Amino acid sequence: MDQYVIKGGSPLVGEVEIGGAKNAALAIIAAAIMTDETVLIDNLPDVNDINVLLQAIEGIGATVTRVDCHTVKINASNISDFNVEYDYIKKIRASYYLLGAMLGKYKRATVALPGGCNIGSRPIDQHLKGFRALGADIDIEHGKVVADAEVFRGSNVYFDVVTVGATINVMMAATMAEGLTVMENVAKEPHVVDVANFLNSMGANIRGAGTDVIKIRGVKRLHGTQYSVIPDQIEAGTFMYAAAATRGDVTVLNVIPKHLESTIAKLEEIGCEVEEFDDAVRVVSKGNLKSTHVKTLPYPGFPTDMQPQMGVVLSLCNGTSTVTESIFENRFKYLDELSRMGGVSKIEGHSATIEGVKGLSGARVSAPDLRAGAALCIAGLAAEGITIVDDIVYIQRGYERFEEKLKGLGAIIQKVSSEKEIQKFKFRVS
Ligand SMILES: CC(=O)N[C@H]1[C@@H](OP(=O)(O)OP(=O)(O)OC[C@H]2O[C@@H](n3ccc(=O)[nH]c3=O)[C@H](O)[C@@H]2O)O[C@H](CO)[C@@H](O)[C@@H]1O
Numbered sequence: 061m062d063q064y065v066i067k068g069g070s071p072l073v074g075e076v077e078i079g080g081a082k083n084a085a086l087a088i089i090a091a092a093i094m095t096d097e098t099v100l101i102d103n104l105p106d107v108n109d110i111n112v113l114l115q116a117i118e119g120i121g122a123t124v125t126r127v128d129c130h131t132v133k134i135n136a137s138n139i140s141d142f143n144v145e146y147d148y149i150k151k152i153r154a155s156y157y158l159l160g161a162m163l164g165k166y167k168r169a170t171v172a173l174p175g176g177c178n179i180g181s182r183p184i185d186q187h188l189k190g191f192r193a194l195g196a197d198i199d200i201e202h203g204k205v206v207a208d209a210e211v212f213r214g215s216n217v218y219f220d221v222v223t224v225g226a227t228i229n230v231m232m233a234a235t236m237a238e239g240l241t242v243m244e245n246v247a248k249e250p251h252v253v254d255v256a257n258f259l260n261s262m263g264a265n266i267r268g269a270g271t272d273v274i275k276i277r278g279v280k281r282l283h284g285t286q287y288s289v290i291p292d293q294i295e296a297g298t299f300m301y302a303a304a305a306t307r308g309d310v311t312v313l314n315v316i317p318k319h320l321e322s323t324i325a326k327l328e329e330i331g332c333e334v335e336e337f338d339d340a341v342r343v344v345s346k347g348n349l350k351s352t353h354v355k356t357l358p359y360p361g362f363p364t365d366m367q368p369q370m371g372v373v374l375s376l377c378n379g380t381s382t383v384t385e386s387i388f389e390n391r392f393k394y395l396d397e398l399s400r401m402g403g404v405s406k407i408e409g410h411s412a413t414i415e416g417v418k419g420l421s422g423a424r425v426s427a428p429d430l431r432a433g434a435a436l437c438i439a440g441l442a443a444e445g446i447t448i449v450d451d452i453v454y455i456q457r458g459y460e461r462f463e464e465k466l467k468g469l470g471a472i473i474q475k476v477s478s479e480k481e482i483q484k485f486k487f488r489v490s
């Protein structure tokens with residue numbers, strides 16, 4: 061198992077290029093199988109989850125041609141298997157999008173129940189509620205969702221919780237249903253809008269993405285397209301918070317600043333200087349940082365996927381902060397790991413109280429999940445001494461060339477896979 065070994069204590073300085081949004085790209089890849097014509101998708105992040113999903117669609121008969129590591133052509137005209145057996149698919153969250161895409165186009169699908177990071181209970185009842193409203197019969201058999209429909213008819217779907225996954229999934233399925241579907245209380249995340257734009261570029265008729273109500277007029281067929289995925293606001297936010305924690309000066313390039321509003325607002329609240337450009341944001345962190353209070357909420361609220369990174373920054377601010385996690389109940393595991401590095405926090409239900417400390421000290425920690433893993437790397441970069449982050453396979457699910465991008469900002473970090481390599485690193489940096 062690979063690990064990151066980090067020598068912390070130096071500010072990150074420089075520019076870093078942000079890639080395409082993982083969570084938009086996953087849905088877009090699934091949606092690409094809804095046409096028999098060729099689709100070209102650009103600005104894909106080269107990360108494990110994307111590669112797993114591409115292999116999964118190849119497994120059911122789609123042709124995937126890699127133009128380069130960020131661009132693929134997908135042709136799904138030969139799909140003949142509606143049972144996604146590919147072993148690893150159940151481990152990724154976005155496997156659920158194959159249900160919406162296949163149900164929409166072929167009116168049948170069998171897909172393993174999705175996995176994803178262990179950040180709390182992750183039901184898919186709202187996805188199934190939407191599919192059933194459109195006319196699907198659904199059973200759960202041996203860990204798989206087995207779904208089919210005689211006909212798919214537009215319907216009204218009211219979501220009981222605001223869910224990104226169900227919003228996108230039901231939107232995909234409804235794209236090829238007969239008549240009008242009205243989805244209410246939907247998620248408004250930038251990737252919901254990106255997937256709607258992608259489907260519209262294939263000939264779908266979707267209106268209202270980015271608001272609380274999405275209306276979809278079903279079309280008979282979708283056609284090929286060329287599409288570029290939006291920048292990843294969570295990758296961007298991670299580097300911005302790494303700048304804050306290390307008292308650095310980092311400019312994230314190729315971003316949409318509007319998507320980063322809540323991330324920027326919290327940086328300004330704690331005393332960082334933030335400069336916005338057309339497609340870049342610069343974060344300068346100097347002097348003392350102040351504590352604050354954060355609550356995760358659906359977009360445009362503060363993203364749950366940035367909560368661990370924020371928690372690490374707050375542990376380095378003066379005073380007492382609180383973090384309330386209102387989306388997933390098990391997203392504070394990084395705080396236990398952070399306590400090995402001198403972090404001081406107390407978790408009570410959905411909230412954590414974080415006491416600012418003078419500094420963190422390097423230690424051996426484990427990444428409990430994707431964003432928590434990235435957060436612990438930020439802690440390691442800010443800490444004095446050596447930090448070893450185990451289980452970085454989680455980080456590799458969602459960050460492309462993470463250590464290389466950090467190195468480009470002056471970080472002393474290396475990916476290693478043995479104790480011997482750790483000792484060599486320690487010797488080299490001592
Ligand atoms: C692959 C992907 O894009 N993952 C993202 C997606 O996850 P995911 O799609 O799993 O998250 P959702 O937005 O669906 O979940 C939001 C909340 O709704 C609940 N819920 C969801 C569906 C459902 O059928 N029933 C239900 O109760 C969940 O338990 C959670 O409390 O959005 C999350 C919230 O922005 C992000 O943290 C994840 O990174």
Ligand SMILES: C=C(OP(=O)(O)O)C(=O)O
Binds near residue numbers: 365458
């Ligand atoms: C939690 C995440 O991913 P997933 O939903 O795939 O587990 C994430 O991207 O932060």
